[in-house]
Amino acid sequence: MHRLRAIIASLGTLVLGACADDPDTAAYQPDPRLEPREVVQRQVVALGENSALGQNRGIERAYQFASPANRKAVGSLPRFSELLRNPGYRPLLNNRSARYSEPVFENGRAAVSVRVTSIAGRTVDYVFFLSRSQRAGCQGCWMTDAVQPGPDNLPDPGQRVSL
Numbered sequence: 001m002h003r004l005r006a007i008i009a010s011l012g013t014l015v016l017g018a019c020a021d022d023p024d025t026a027a028y029q030p031d032p033r034l035e036p037r038e039v040v041q042r043q044v045v046a047l048g049e050n051s052a053l054g055q056n057r058g059i060e061r062a063y064q065f066a067s068p069a070n071r072k073a074v075g076s077l078p079r080f081s082e083l084l085r086n087p088g089y090r091p092l093l094n095n096r097s098a099r100y101s102e103p104v105f106e107n108g109r110a111a112v113s114v115r116v117t118s119i120a121g122r123t124v125d126y127v128f129f130l131s132r133s134q135r136a137g138c139q140g141c142w143m144t145d146a147v148q149p150g151p152d153n154l155p156d157p158g159q160r161v162s163l
Contacts, residue, residue, distance in 0.1 A: 028061035030133065030141035036103040036110035039065050039142045040128045044114055047084070048095040056081055058093075067143035068135055088149045091118035092126070108132065110142065113150060125150030 028046060030039070043062040050058030059081045066074065074080050084093055101113040110130045117123055129146045133139065 028064050030065055030138045030143055032138075032140035034142060036128075036130045036142045037100055037112050039130060039144065040112045040114060041098075041100060043128070043144065044092065044095065044098045044100075044116065047092045048098070051094050059084060065144050067131060067133060067145045069131075070143070070145050073146075089147070091116050091120075091122060091124040094119045096121070103130075109145075 028042060034042075043065050046053075046058040046061035048058070050056060052058075053061075060077060063071075063077050063080050066080070074083060083089060095116045095118055097117045099115045103110040103112045108131060112128045112130070114126045114128060115123060116126065127148050127150050128144055129148070130142045130144050133141045133143045135141075
């Protein structure tokens with residue numbers, strides 16, 4: 001029995017080690033150590049690299065951070081991909097750059113504003129809303145509940161937004 005526990009423990013370490021050593025996997029998986037701004041940055045960077053990665057890998061990486069409620073509202077990965085190709089969200093795909101606000105916290109939720117420069121050079125604002133997941137396997141991870149295109153008068157990402 002002790003030997004079985006030792007084998008299971010070592011396998012768990014190997015699996016965790018493999019994820020941590022693989023930047024393609026580890027960097028784009030929810031982790032309770034990531035703060036809301038880091039989660040948003042990983043999503044926006046992944047979407048910005050979508051064409052370079054090929055096969056919608058950037059969209060897939062961003063979808064990893066969608067909360068269960070977001071997935072329920074949006075649906076499957078192909079549906080998520082369709083939504084990102086709509087005019088309101090298209091600037092996120094293959095974006096050239098982004099600036100991020102500090103998160104605003106209220107009642108266990110967070111909001112992060114992002115100013116994206118699209119591949120066409122257009123500047124577009126978004127607000128990402130996040131909460132901590134209670135999902136098994138990712139308890140305590142910040143995950144994105146919703147992303148809303150911001151009005152043109154959204155505060156500069158250096159300023160705070162309200163929930």
